[in-house]
Amino acid sequence: MYDAWKILVGLAIFVGLFTFAFWMNAGKAAPVPEVKIDTPEIKKMPEPERKCVEDKHFMRTTHMQLINDWRDMALREGNREYVNKRGEKYVVSLQNTCMKCHSNKKEFCDQCHNYTGVSPYCWDCHIEPKEEPKGNES
Amino acid sequence: MLGLPHRTERRAKRERVMSMNRRQFIKIAGLSTLFGLGGKGAFEILRPGMLDAAEHGHGAPALEEPAEPAIRWGMTIDVEKCAEPGVVDKCIKACHSVHNVPDFGDSKDQVKWLWQDDYEHTFAGNENQYMADHVKEFPFLCLCNHCDEPPCVRVCPTKATFRRPDGVVAMDYHRCIGCRFCMAACPFGARSFNWLDPRDALNEKEYNMEFPTRGRGVVEKCNFCVERLAKGLMPACVEAAPQALAFGNLADPDSNVRQILRKRPSMRRKLELGSEPSVFYLV
Numbered sequence: 222m223y224d225a226w227k228i229l230v231g232l233a234i235f236v237g238l239f240t241f242a243f244w245m246n247a248g249k250a251a252p253v254p255e256v257k258i259d260t261p262e263i264k265k266m267p268e269p270e271r272k273c274v275e276d277k278h279f280m281r282t283t284h285m286q287l288i289n290d291w292r293d294m295a296l297r298e299g300n301r302e303y304v305n306k307r308g309e310k311y312v313v314s315l316q317n318t319c320m321k322c323h324s325n326k327k328e329f330c331d332q333c334h335n336y337t338g339v340s341p342y343c344w345d346c347h348i349e350p351k352e353e354p355k356g357n358e359s
Numbered sequence: 360m361l362g363l364p365h366r367t368e369r370r371a372k373r374e375r376v377m378s379m380n381r382r383q384f385i386k387i388a389g390l391s392t393l394f395g396l397g398g399k400g401a402f403e404i405l406r407p408g409m410l411d412a413a414e415h416g417h418g419a420p421a422l423e424e425p426a427e428p429a430i431r432w433g434m435t436i437d438v439e440k441c442a443e444p445g446v447v448d449k450c451i452k453a454c455h456s457v458h459n460v461p462d463f464g465d466s467k468d469q470v471k472w473l474w475q476d477d478y479e480h481t482f483a484g485n486e487n488q489y490m491a492d493h494v495k496e497f498p499f500l501c502l503c504n505h506c507d508e509p510p511c512v513r514v515c516p517t518k519a520t521f522r523r524p525d526g527v528v529a530m531d532y533h534r535c536i537g538c539r540f541c542m543a544a545c546p547f548g549a550r551s552f553n554w555l556d557p558r559d560a561l562n563e564k565e566y567n568m569e570f571p572t573r574g575r576g577v578v579e580k581c582n583f584c585v586e587r588l589a590k591g592l593m594p595a596c597v598e599a600a601p602q603a604l605a606f607g608n609l610a611d612p613d614s615n616v617r618q619i620l621r622k623r624p625s626m627r628r629k630l631e632l633g634s635e636p637s638v639f640y641l642v
């Protein structure tokens with residue numbers, strides 16, 4: 222084989238560059254998302270009734286789909302009332318329902334979204350609640 | 360050969376099921392060609408109703424006339440009352456602040472849901488030549504007419520703009536791709552394009568936190584305050600000037616707007632285009 226070493230070196234460089242991202246982050250685990258649900262609005266609810274629109278597991282896995290359905294319900298069907306599995310009624314609105322309780326976008330939404338590397342564009346239009354500086358919670 | 364009985368059986372079964380089998384079809388087609396008939400017409404003459412039944416399935420009911428809608432939201436604008444000082448500005452301000460409509464202070468980038476224009480422009484093309492002088496001087500409040508036959512909806516390639524069953528021509532900004540076909544189609548200039556990020560021109564402290572803003576690159580317009588209607592409230596402009604504006608159900612002969620329209624002469628914009636505006640100007 223002619224120029225075997227050139228080819229091998231070239232290959233090694235190529236593979237090295239190609240897998241650069243893995244080398245760079247090797248051994249550095251991304252911090253596990255820390256989701257906070259200690260907003261004033263949530264704290265106002267007494268412990269046993271402290272529930273989201275649907276149960277925790279459903280919200281974790283399916284909130285994006287729920288929000289998608291809500292958009293079509295409110296905009297297309299003009300139906301702004303959601304009845305959950307428990308039979309309770311909620312106003313269909315990201316800003317007026319979801320974000321009223323979860324008023325801490327940075328400590329709530331962004332935590333997992335950043336971890337999983339997704340950047341939903343909800344807040345390009347929907348206004349996120351003003352976050353009060355820490356230690357000033359009332 | 361072995362499969363034959365099965366095949367025959369199957370065919371016989373199919374023939375029983377189908378309204379017109381292949382044999383009948385070819386017979387009719389051949390016969391009609393002989394007699395110089397052709398196409399669908401032949402079937403209508405030789406086997407009336409048969410083809411339709413085959414096309415639409417058995418006993419398919421004829422298309423029904425769509426029922427009269429129960430609700431068609433509409434508005435009346437008392438032009439004379441709008442001439443009172445401050446009324447027009449108050450309405451515009453109410454609308455634009457509830458809906459986070461930005462003010463770039465520049466007509467090139469202007470975004471507007473509700474605005475003021477003069478008689479000549481509002482009724483361009485069919486202005487009455489010798490209209491009373493005082494009418495010509497009135498300020499006319501303009502907004503999306505929530506047309507009954509909205510041209511903007513017909514041209515939208517993504518169904519981002521659509522007509523709700525209650526007559527409101529609504530927008531789904533999530534779907535708008537900013538092609539601006541609708542702006543070209545709307546004869547009333549009711550739509551604005553977001554050339555810039557609206558948040559640049561909005562004061563964060565004055566946001567209405569209950570309503571979104573729009574993003575750059577979408578078209579926007581008046582939504583007849585659907586978010587307020589859903590809560591049983593009147594549109595923001597009507598609330599700001601109830602003496603001049605009225606809002607109600609045009610489909611109900613006893614509604615407030617219909618009662619007003621029975622008593623007062625009114626005009627609508629560019630009726631000759633057939634878009635059937637739901638906004639009436641009382642003169």
Ligand code: SF4
Nearest residue numbers: 503504506509511545
């Ligand atoms: S006024 Fe313009 S934007 Fe409004 S419904 Fe009519 S055509 Fe569409």
Ligand code: SF4
Nearest residue numbers: 515535536538539541
């Ligand atoms: S600009 Fe948006 S709303 Fe208008 S026609 Fe295009 S997609 Fe539809």
